[in-house]
Amino acid sequence: MKQPLRDLVLQAFAELRRQDVLPADLEPPAFVIERSRSREHGDFACNLAMMLAKPARTNPRALADKLVGALPDNSVVAKVEVAGPGFINFFLGAAAYHGEVRRVLDEGARYGHNRTGDGHTVGVEFVSANPTGPLHVGHGRGGALGDCISRLLEASGWDVKREFYYNDAGVQIANLAVSVQARARGITPDDAAWPEGGYRGDYIAEVARAYLDGASIGTDDDEVTASGDVEDIDNLRAFAVAWLRREQDLDLKAFGIHFDVYFLESSLYDDGKVAETVDTLIAHGHTYEEGGALWLKTTDFGDDKDRVMRKSDGTFTYFVPDVAYHLSKWQRGYGKAITELGADHHGSLARVKAGLQALDIGIPKGWPNYVLHQMVTIMRSGEEVKISKRAGSYVTLRDLIDEVGRDATRYFLISRKSDSQLTFDIDLARSQSNDNPVYYIQYAHARVCSVLRQCEDKGFTFDAARGLDNLTRLDNDHEQALMVELSRYPEIVEAAADTLEPHVLANWLRELAQAFHTYYNSHQFLVDNDRDLRDARLSLAVATRQVLKNGLELLGLSAPEHM
RNA sequence: GCGCUCGUAGCUCAACCGGACAGAGCAUCGGCCUUCUAAGCCGAGGGUUGCAGGUUCAAGUCCUGCCGGGCGCGCCA
Numbered sequence: 001m002k003q004p005l006r007d008l009v010l011q012a013f014a015e016l017r018r019q020d021v022l023p024a025d026l027e028p029p030a031f032v033i034e035r036s037r038s039r040e041h042g043d044f045a046c047n048l049a050m051m052l053a054k055p056a057r058t059n060p061r062a063l064a065d066k067l068v069g070a071l072p073d074n075s076v077v078a079k080v081e082v083a084g085p086g087f088i089n090f091f092l093g094a095a096a097y098h099g100e101v102r103r104v105l106d107e108g109a110r111y112g113h114n115r116t117g118d119g120h121t122v123g124v125e126f127v128s129a130n131p132t133g134p135l136h137v138g139h140g141r142g143g144a145l146g147d148c149i150s151r152l153l154e155a156s157g158w159d160v161k162r163e164f165y166y167n168d169a170g171v172q173i174a175n176l177a178v179s180v181q182a183r184a185r186g187i188t189p190d191d192a193a194w195p196e197g198g199y200r201g202d203y204i205a206e207v208a209r210a211y212l213d214g215a216s217i218g219t220d221d222d223e224v225t226a227s228g229d230v231e232d233i234d235n236l237r238a239f240a241v242a243w244l245r246r247e248q249d250l251d252l253k254a255f256g257i258h259f260d261v262y263f264l265e266s267s268l269y270d271d272g273k274v275a276e277t278v279d280t281l282i283a284h285g286h287t288y289e290e291g292g293a294l295w296l297k298t299t300d301f302g303d304d305k306d307r308v309m310r311k312s313d314g315t316f317t318y319f320v321p322d323v324a325y326h327l328s329k330w331q332r333g334y335g336k337a338i339t340e341l342g343a344d345h346h347g348s349l350a351r352v353k354a355g356l357q358a359l360d361i362g363i364p365k366g367w368p369n370y371v372l373h374q375m376v377t378i379m380r381s382g383e384e385v386k387i388s389k390r391a392g393s394y395v396t397l398r399d400l401i402d403e404v405g406r407d408a409t410r411y412f413l414i415s416r417k418s419d420s421q422l423t424f425d426i427d428l429a430r431s432q433s434n435d436n437p438v439y440y441i442q443y444a445h446a447r448v449c450s451v452l453r454q455c456e457d458k459g460f461t462f463d464a465a466r467g468l469d470n471l472t473r474l475d476n477d478h479e480q481a482l483m484v485e486l487s488r489y490p491e492i493v494e495a496a497a498d499t500l501e502p503h504v505l506a507n508w509l510r511e512l513a514q515a516f517h518t519y520y521n522s523h524q525f526l527v528d529n530d531r532d533l534r535d536a537r538l539s540l541a542v543a544t545r546q547v548l549k550n551g552l553e554l555l556g557l558s559a560p561e562h563m
Numbered sequence: 564g565c566g567c568u569c570g571u572a573g574c575u576c577a578a579c580c581g582g583a584c585a586g587a588g589c590a591u592c593g594g595c596c597u598u599c600u601a602a603g604c605c606g607a608g609g610g611u612u613g614c615a616g617g618u619u620c621a622a623g624u625c626c627u628g629c630c631g632g633g634c635g636c637g638c639c640a
Contacts, residue, residue: 318640446602451600
C-alpha cells in the first residue's frame with residue numbers, strides 16, 4: 001500500500017521544484033513512508049519534509065505544509081495532516097482496506113508474495129553438519145532459520161536451491177572411524193585404550209553393533225554394506241558415515257526440511273577442484289612459501305593475518321576446500337548465495353571471503369551473504385544442559401521434536417533474532433505447550449474454521465461475493481484494526497526476506513492472531529438476522545484465515561482446522 | 564591482549580535499519596464462559612534502553628571510550 005503514497009509524494013516534490021520552492025537540481029532524498037505506530041498519526045507517515053529542511057533552508061513544518069498543498073488529487077488518501085516536527089500523516093479511506101481484503105481472497109495462497117528475486121537463483125546453505133554424530137539443537141536452529149529464509153525468498157520470487165555441505169573428508173571422519181572400530185573391539189570410552197579424540201556417545205556403540213552384524217545402508221547416491229571386519233578401516237569409515245547421514249536425514253525429515261543439493265567435501269578433492277583453486281591463487285600471485293608451507297595473503301583482503309593453505313606435510317588446511325566449495329557455488333550460477341552457520345565459525349569467514357576475492361574472477365565483495373546464529377542454551381529442570389561432544393552428552397534435535405513437537409520447536413528456534421543467544425527451556429516448552437505462542441496463532445486459524453463449520457450447522461450459506469459487496473458494514477474499531485493488520489502482511493514478508501530475519505514474520509503473526517482473537521471475543525460472526533453483515537464479517541474472517549495460513553506456511557508450520 | 568557479537572520491564576524477547584509516548588509474552592494481581600472452541604478476551608502494576616560522551620530537526624538504533632556476557636583467535640576442522 002506504500003507505493004501509491006510514495007508516488008504521490010514524489011509528484012508533490014517535483015511540483016515544488018517547478019515552483020522554485022526547492023532548488024531545481026535537488027534530487028529527492030532517501031525518505032521513507034512507514035506505518036504509523038499510533039492510530040492518531042494516521043495510517044502512514046512520511047518524513048520527507050524533515051529531510052529536506054536543511055537543503056531547502058526552511059523549517060520542516062512549513063515545508064511539509066507546502067508538500068501537502070502540492071499533492072495531486074487522488075482516491076486513496078482521505079485526509080492529510082502535518083504533525084510533530086514535520087511528519088506528513090496520511091489517513092487512508094476505508095475503501096483502501098476493503099480492496100486489500102478482496103485481494104487476499106482473490107490471490108489466496110499467493111497473497112503477500114512479491115517479485116523481488118525476479119526468478120534469479122539463490123543458493124541457501126544451512127545445517128552442514130559433520131556426519132559424526134546426531135543433530136543437536138544448534139543444528140536445529142540453523143535448520144529452522146535456513147529453511148524459513150528459503151521459504152521467504154521463494155515467496156519473494158527467488159529460485160531457491162537448498163544446499164547441505166558434508167565435511168566428509170578430514171580428521172573428524174578419521175576419528176569417527178577409529179571410534180567405531182574401538183567400540184567394535186569392545187573398548188569403551190572409559191578404557192585406557194580408547195582412542196584420543198574419539199567420539200564417546202552411545203550412538204557409536206550402535207553403529208559398531210550394526211557393523212558387526214553386516215548391516216546395509218542405502219543413501220540416495222550409494223549403498224554401503226558392512227563387512228563386519230574390524231580391521232577394514234575404509235569399510236568402517238564408509239559404513240559409519242552412511243549410518244550417520246541416514247540418521248541426520250531422518251531427523252531433518254522429521255523437522256520438515258528437505259535439501260535440493262547434498263554437496264560432499266570429498267568430491268572437491270576427487271574432481272580436482274581443491275587443487276584447481278590453489279593453482280588459481282598461486283597464478284594470481286596472492287601466495288608465498290614460508291617454513292615449508294604455502295600461505296595465502298589474506299591480509300590483502302581484510303583478514304588480520306595471513307593464513308596457511310598447504311601445510312608443510314602437504315595437506316590443505318580446512319578453509320581451502322571451503323573456498324573451493326564456494327567457488328563451485330559461484331560457478332553453478334548462484335548470483336546470490338546465503339551461508340547459514342553457527343556463530344562459532346565467524347572466525348573463518350574473513351579468510352574464506354579473502355580466498356574468494358583472491359581468485360580474481362569478479363566475485364562481489366559481499367558474496368556470499370553470511371547469516372550467523374548464536375548459541376542455544378538448553379534448560380532442563382531449571383539447570384543448563386551442557387552440550388559436550390567429548391562426553392557424548394547431547395540434547396538432540398530428535399529429542400526436542402519428540403518432546404515439544406515439530407511446530408513448537410521450529411517456532412521457538414526462529415522467533416528470536418539469529419544473532420542473539422537463545423534459551424530453550426524444555427520444561428517450559430513441554431509443560432506449558434498450551435501457552436506456546438505457536439498454538440495461539442494456530443488457534444486463531446482453527447477458530448475461523450470452527451466458525452465456518454458452525455455456520456453450516458446453523459443452515460446459513462456463506463456468500464463470499466455478497467460479503468465483499470458489504471465490507472462497508474465493517475465499521476467498528478476491531479474490524480478496522482484487523483483489516484489494517486492484514487494489509488501489512490506483504491510488507492512484513494518483503495522486510496523479513498530482505499533482512500533474512502524470519503522472526504519478524506513470527507512476531508507479526510502473533511499480532512495478527514491477537515487482532516483476530518480480540519475481534520472474535522467482542523463481536524458475533526453468525527448474526528442471524530442480518531445476512532449482509534454476517535457475510536461481510538465471515539469474509540473478513542476467511543481473509544484472516546488465509547493470511548494466517550500463508551504466514552504459517554512460510555515458517556513451515558501447520559495450520560490446523562481443529563484444535 | 565586482539566577481533567566479532569550481544570546488553571531493553573522480575574524472566575524470555577520485539578521495536579518496520581534514524582522517527583512521534585520504547586512494546587509483547589511469561590510471571591504477579593483483578594475481572595469475563597446458559598451465546599460462533601476460555602489453547603481465548605478485558606484491565607492493573609512494572610523502564611534513566613549497562614555507563615559516559617559525541618553526531619542532528621530527531622538516537623534503544625549511528626560514532627568514540629569504558630563496564631559486563633558469549634564466541635573466535637593452530638601448519639585443528
